[in-house]
Amino acid sequence: MAKKTNEPKLDFKTDWAYEPAPEDTSHISLKKKYDLFIDGKFVKPNSKKYFATYNPATDEKLADIAEADAKDVDKAVKAARKAFTKWSKISAKERGKYIYRIARLMQERAREFAVIETMDGGKPIRESRDIDVPLAANHFFYYAGWADKLEYAFPNRNPKPIGVAGQIIPWNFPLLMAAWKIAPALATGNTVVLKPAETTSLTALKLAELIRDSGLPDGVVNIVTGAGATGAAIVNHPDINKIAFTGSTDVGKLIQKAIAGTDKKLTLELGGKAANIIFEDAPLDQAIEGIVNGIFFNQGHVCCAGSRLFVQESVADIVIRKLKDRMETLIVGNPLDKNTDIGAINSKEQLLKINKYLKIGKEEGAELYQSSCTIPTKGNFCRPTLFLNASQSHRVVQEEIFGPVLTVQTFRTIEEVIEKANNIPYGLSAGVWTDKGSKIFNLTSKLRAGVVWANTYNKFDPTSPFGGYKESGFGREGGLHGLMPYLRF
Amino acid sequence: MERLEILKTYKIFIGGQFPRTESGRYYPLKNKNGDVITNICLSSRKDFRNAEVSARNAFGGWSGKSAFNRSQILYRIAEIMEGRKEQFISELVMQGRAAKSAKEEVELSIERMVYYAGWCDKYQQLFSSVNPVASSHFNFSVAEPTGVVAIIASEEKSLLGLVSAVAPVIAGGNTCVVLASESKPLCSVTFAEVLNTSDVPSGVVNILTGNSEELHCHFSSHMDVNAIVTYRNNRKEIKAIKENASLNVKRVFVYNENSLESDKAESPYFIFDLQEIKTTWHPIENIGSAKAGY
Numbered sequence: 001m002a003k004k005t006n007e008p009k010l011d012f013k014t015d016w017a018y019e020p021a022p023e024d025t026s027h028i029s030l031k032k033k034y035d036l037f038i039d040g041k042f043v044k045p046n047s048k049k050y051f052a053t054y055n056p057a058t059d060e061k062l063a064d065i066a067e068a069d070a071k072d073v074d075k076a077v078k079a080a081r082k083a084f085t086k087w088s089k090i091s092a093k094e095r096g097k098y099i100y101r102i103a104r105l106m107q108e109r110a111r112e113f114a115v116i117e118t119m120d121g122g123k124p125i126r127e128s129r130d131i132d133v134p135l136a137a138n139h140f141f142y143y144a145g146w147a148d149k150l151e152y153a154f155p156n157r158n159p160k161p162i163g164v165a166g167q168i169i170p171w172n173f174p175l176l177m178a179a180w181k182i183a184p185a186l187a188t189g190n191t192v193v194l195k196p197a198e199t200t201s202l203t204a205l206k207l208a209e210l211i212r213d214s215g216l217p218d219g220v221v222n223i224v225t226g227a228g229a230t231g232a233a234i235v236n237h238p239d240i241n242k243i244a245f246t247g248s249t250d251v252g253k254l255i256q257k258a259i260a261g262t263d264k265k266l267t268l269e270l271g272g273k274a275a276n277i278i279f280e281d282a283p284l285d286q287a288i289e290g291i292v293n294g295i296f297f298n299q300g301h302v303c304c305a306g307s308r309l310f311v312q313e314s315v316a317d318i319v320i321r322k323l324k325d326r327m328e329t330l331i332v333g334n335p336l337d338k339n340t341d342i343g344a345i346n347s348k349e350q351l352l353k354i355n356k357y358l359k360i361g362k363e364e365g366a367e368l369y370q371s372s373c374t375i376p377t378k379g380n381f382c383r384p385t386l387f388l389n390a391s392q393s394h395r396v397v398q399e400e401i402f403g404p405v406l407t408v409q410t411f412r413t414i415e416e417v418i419e420k421a422n423n424i425p426y427g428l429s430a431g432v433w434t435d436k437g438s439k440i441f442n443l444t445s446k447l448r449a450g451v452v453w454a455n456t457y458n459k460f461d462p463t464s465p466f467g468g469y470k471e472s473g474f475g476r477e478g479g480l481h482g483l484m485p486y487l488r489f
Numbered sequence: 490m491e492r493l494e495i496l497k498t499y500k501i502f503i504g505g506q507f508p509r510t511e512s513g514r515y516y517p518l519k520n521k522n523g524d525v526i527t528n529i530c531l532s533s534r535k536d537f538r539n540a541e542v543s544a545r546n547a548f549g550g551w552s553g554k555s556a557f558n559r560s561q562i563l564y565r566i567a568e569i570m571e572g573r574k575e576q577f578i579s580e581l582v583m584q585g586r587a588a589k590s591a592k593e594e595v596e597l598s599i600e601r602m603v604y605y606a607g608w609c610d611k612y613q614q615l616f617s618s619v620n621p622v623a624s625s626h627f628n629f630s631v632a633e634p635t636g637v638v639a640i641i642a643s644e645e646k647s648l649l650g651l652v653s654a655v656a657p658v659i660a661g662g663n664t665c666v667v668l669a670s671e672s673k674p675l676c677s678v679t680f681a682e683v684l685n686t687s688d689v690p691s692g693v694v695n696i697l698t699g700n701s702e703e704l705h706c707h708f709s710s711h712m713d714v715n716a717i718v719t720y721r722n723n724r725k726e727i728k729a730i731k732e733n734a735s736l737n738v739k740r741v742f743v744y745n746e747n748s749l750e751s752d753k754a755e756s757p758y759f760i761f762d763l764q765e766i767k768t769t770w771h772p773i774e775n776i777g778s779a780k781a782g783y
Contacts, residue, residue, distance in 0.1 A: 260731030
């Protein structure tokens with residue numbers, strides 16, 4: 001039985017409404033058709049095939065994208081190999097200056113990048129404008145400065161570039177992931193063949209235009225578009241020295257296995273299922289914001305999303321009530337609208353996967369709760385969702401859903417929550433909410449995860465190393481540690 | 490009257506105890522004249538699994554010890570090794586080494602243990618960072634041990650290879666299961682006895698004797714092992730190890746046993762390889778009038 005409360009119940013059925021505030025799209029320039037970016041030029045694919053990319057919020061086609069086959073990938077690798085000879089030998093200062101140029105150009109064209117990112121991927125314009133694009137530019141800016149300072153990062157170790165890096169990135173932060181991959185690779189003197197995800201190629205191709213405009217020597221960065229087969233061609237190419245992959249744990253394992261017989265170096269940034277832990281002494285209103293940001297940021301398409309909520313039993317009722325109230329205020333809809341909190345699910349396929357998990361969760365006996373908001377009739381949308389009374393063995397608790405779906409479990413003691421939080425194959429991130437400093441340090445040292453947010457969640461910065469424990473992958477991106485995967489000693 | 494010698498039984502080392510292999514199997518160890526010196530345990534998959542459980546159970550306690558304490562314990566290992574020096578030398582000689590080079594190997598092994606003992610409370614400051622993020626947060630990264638490490642130690646450098654493999658792993662707070670040299674296993678058992686009398690908690694290091702062709706697949710496919718290190722340059726085994734490692738995204742490191750005697754084998758980066766970097770964020774309150782220095 002819920003306790004009676006004297007607090008007034010929040011009423012959401014008022015005349016208050018947000019007027020639409022859509023971002024203008026007239027200033028962007030998109031071509032009808034995009035070719036592959038190899039050796040500094042856009043070239044037609046050997047496959048002669050193109051695939052369409054859609055706006056997931058409207059189902060409208062945005063452009064045709066070239067599909068790279070193994071021959072195209074080979075061409076890109078050859079260009080990268082040729083470019084490596086020169087690029088690894090030009091002065092580190094010059095290398096840094098090229099990267100600075102890319103950073104500045106991205107800042108200048110930030111608005112265009114943000115709008116295209118939102119149109120192609122479905123994320124709210126507020127996020128692409130305030131997070132994805134500025135962070136991407138800052139990432140280039142940060143690593144540009146490292147180019148001529150590597151000797152200080154690794155004293156007495158004589159750091160050297162590895163060679164040609166094959167980089168495969170996901171669809172949840174398309175431009176940002178491209179920046180996370182390309183910036184440290186260039187700063188350390190490597191050359192790159194990068195493949196964006198097939199549903200979100202556009203900002204990577206706009207980045208290719210920008211790189212061409214920056215005057216970066218031909219072949220230093222090559223961008224090949226396509227789906228899994230294109231990625232496999234990169235992974236299996238004999239003249240690639242390093243693979244950097246961000247994506248699902250399943251594909252990460254396939255890649256690790258595929259290159260077992262080679263000397264290729266590997267970094268993997270894979271899935272997660274983070275515990276977000278709320279103690280009774282936490283600042284609850286801030287914690288509610290942290291829970292919402294943790295799971296509903298970018299529609300929950302975040303490998304480090306706080307998708308498992310653990311609430312201490314004594315405050316569970318109040319936290320769940322406040323959380324439900326806060327969810328009622330979330331606006332789900334047109335990603336280009338500046339008021340939108342939750343945009344479109346990235347693809348039909350992903351929406352199907354999320355809906356499959358909603359069904360599984362109900363069948364397993366967890367209690368489904370969704371906000372009462374309306375969602376657009378066209379496009380791929382999903383209401384913010386809770387699974388209350390979830391238990392550790394539920395698949396919705398153990399498996400990564402990659403959508404706006406939060407499981408809720410309660411706990412009594414700190415030992416219990418540490419055990420539950422760690423009892424999962426993943427180890428990418430975690431959240432802790434408490435006012436007690438010693439409790440924070442106790443927990444952060446015991447949670448087996450690469451990033452721990454204490455009294456905050458989903459914060460990123462170029463200077464801050466990011467990456468997983470256990471099956472969430474290995475290697476770090478960001479900060480000094482992010483240089484190491486691209487160097488040999 | 491000539492005294493009848495008591496022969497030592499060489500057994501494996503799991504969870505601080507010296508059991509025989511559960512499989513009941515053995516292989517005879519012979520000297521260069523072909524005489525049997527002793528019978529050695531031919532460890533099985535089940536032995537490995539038991540050892541892994543011991544290593545996992547020991548991980549929380551060992552990784553939770555203060556760096557200073559770990560350093561003291563590693564130094565203690567070196568002290569006890571020094572006391573057993575003659576025994577190590579005679580075992581190497583029994584296995585066919587010349588006395589002079591046996592002495593060199595034992596002394597270098599002790600030096601190496603001291604070297605890594607010193608690193609225990611120092612590498613953290615090399616690999617940690619405070620990260621100057623642009624937002625109002627305090628953000629820092631520290632190194633934490635990867636977990637349970639499976640080690641396939643050098644076949645040729647039976648003591649130096651064992652010590653060089655184990656020291657950086659445990660200096661960093663990991664626990665491990667080690668497959669010792671098959672053809673030269675004597676020192677590994679004696680080294681286990683050293684560990685057992687050096688305040689090393691039981692289960693931190695577990696040592697098996699046996700055959701890598703049989704065991705490398707089990708070492709690399711176990712789902713509760715976090716990393717695997719091999720010193721054996723066998724391309725077929727390395728490939729299988731890397732493939733199996735993908736089952737649970739194990740970290741794999743292949744080291745060169747030929748450089749064990751050189752300075753290259755001494756580096757904090759051997760510790761770093763088996764560390765995970767953890768980044769912690771916390772908000773900083775922005776004090777309104779704090780622009781002036783205070």
